[in-house]
Amino acid sequence: MRKVAVIGAGMTLFRRRLMETPKELCFEASRMALDSAGVEMKDVDAVISGSAPDAFDGVHMKGEYYSDGCGAYRKPYMRVYVGGGTGVFSAIAGWYHIASGLADIALVVNEEKMSSCMPHPQSVFAYIWDPILDRPLKPNLVWIFAMEMNRYMTIHNIKKEDIARVAVKNKRNAVGHPCAQLADPNITVDDVLNSEVMAWPVQRLDISPPSDGAAAVVMASEDAVKKLKVETPVWMKGVGWCIDSTMWTDRDLYFPEYVASAAKMAYKMAKIDNPRKQIDFAEPYDPFDYKELHHMEGLLLCKKGEAPILTREGVTQRDGDLPTCPSGGLLGVGNPIAATMGQKIGELYWQLSGQAGKRQIPHEIKTGVANAWGDLMQYGSVVVMGV
């Protein structure tokens, strides 16, 4: 199997960005990633993009529309879309473009512009349900995540404050991240527990904010890495992806089986048989605080129900034994769905190549794992990277 490395990454400020079009956000992130890798578009063989609902931007075939912003002019170009799982899956798409031998250097660009969706992007989520079984109930995403969170808390007897610790950790970790929207050095567990109730047990500070932004990475084959004399390539060691049935009402929500399945696929490829020992840090997908815990268990980094205990004991702090979301995650940096590739794949690259600045994990790290999650609580995409 051809080896593939990430050799550069870029990420825009995450905010409500009314002045920029989706094309411009893509351009900004692409330019940063190309500069970071020291390559130009003429060196790039293929462009891959990722973005979530077209309805956010209000553009049909939005991948085609913003393609020139990604540098895809007269290039092989493909957009992948697996809901919230896109944040990590598009990097997997970049990997197979190169690992297959069809490309030597690929640019992966993820974009999301949620602010053009008025009055709130949540209204798009009214159209994600089964039109016969779900839609007449007028469900809302926060409600079903509340159901999942509740189930997870009930099965393992987890206290709300142990979950709130994740929001506190991530929003504090985000301090110093140049793109962060909701970094807060002084936030406490009480702030989270006293925030507005959205749908019990979900409160406002348990949720990551909608945002606009883009992120990009440049990937290269082993030959290209040598040719370009890249000093700090970070290798794609394992990839895995998995979707569960559409019928979310038919499964037990307390454990993300599909994430575990994707993780097993990635670990097999990366020759990892004991993830807790062989993985030094993780970027589990954290659009809600309980999701980080859910995903740590799905990624087999701890036993079922053990993630809140590790969090309480400080194991997942930046200087802990298993740092999670050192970037600040979605909770701290922001959640422009697909563009969260910046906190997941981007952060693995920056941490493993020693470029994470104030966010750098203080001890030696060799292997990291990231995941993204999406659709109707059914998609898992997992990438293991290492040096």
Add this chain to the structure above:
Amino acid sequence: MKVGIIGIGIAGFRTSTPEYSWKELTYEAASRAYHDAGVDPRKDVKAFVTCAEDYWEGFGIFDEFTPDQVGGALRPVCTVCGDGMHGLATAFMQIKTGLVDVVAVEAHSKISDLLTYEGVVQHALDPIWNKPLRGHPFYVAGMEMNAFLRASGNNEKQCAAVVEKNRNNALKNGIAAYGSPLDLNDVLTSEKMFDPLKKLEISGLADGAVVIVLASDTAARKLKRKPIWVKGVGWANDSPSLETREWTQAKYAELAAKMAYKLANIRNPRSAIDFAEVDDRFAYKELQHLESLGLAKKGEAGKMTARGDTQIDGKFPVNASGGSLGCGDVVEASGLHRVAEVALQLRGDAGKRQLDGVKTGLAQCWRGIPSTSGAVAILGVGP
């Protein structure tokens, strides 16, 4: 490692399919493909690819609805926002990595569910520069036809000959929705819709689903299948903006073909390839694509068509299936259907429209107005 097609399933291809949901239509195509390939999707198929766009489907996140009907629940499945042929390229790459050895690709159209086709296509135009101009977005096709005919020297009569050929070919294709014995005059006298584009030069919409199973050579041997080899794939985009794109030729087709020819080791496409299924959503597109693909000299595609070279019994048959004009425009399934058709011809399973002694065929797709996105696949038989 070689990659080949071991299973083909086609369902629908009617102007409306009220008795089916899109899931049922896809299920039918998938069942046929798995039966054809002799595989159990829950065991033998290692990954699945769906090709879909939210707006066509009427959903916020269509990827949610992809796994169950193809047997992909709790398995690696992904959605590509592209034509089915982009999905074919994705499956090709996934197999070439060595990570998975059997992949199923699905693309479908349930366009009869869509009550606002024109509005949806309008939403694909640049929201600042083009959408505010209003009007039916097919004016872009009218303008392009004009630019292409002027620059290439092809004429309206030759475009009409494409319609006559394809809709008559479709009469030989059991699944085609728009087979008709119409003649040149019917086309030339049909209503001008987006001058010079006439009503009968625009493909009618249809529902349909196509599923294709691909396998590595080793996996095909294990499954005791004789694959139709995917010798080359290529895909490319030109500029998305109307203001800066190439109007006279299909640059995306030229670049995609270049990539596919290189992979397939083809230097002279016209002699190496025996027949083609190319995008003909608008009649002039067949001529433009033939020239951009290097299958006709610049300015010669119309003459080839008028001479009858592209007929089923001609020197270089094009769209023997009936193409989109004859089978119906099945949106993102269009390209995958062309791949299926080329594979059926190469297997000798094309029934009344079977071509004699064909060994290598080309399939090409375009994503329609207003995109400049297309792909090419080259299929062949042999050891």
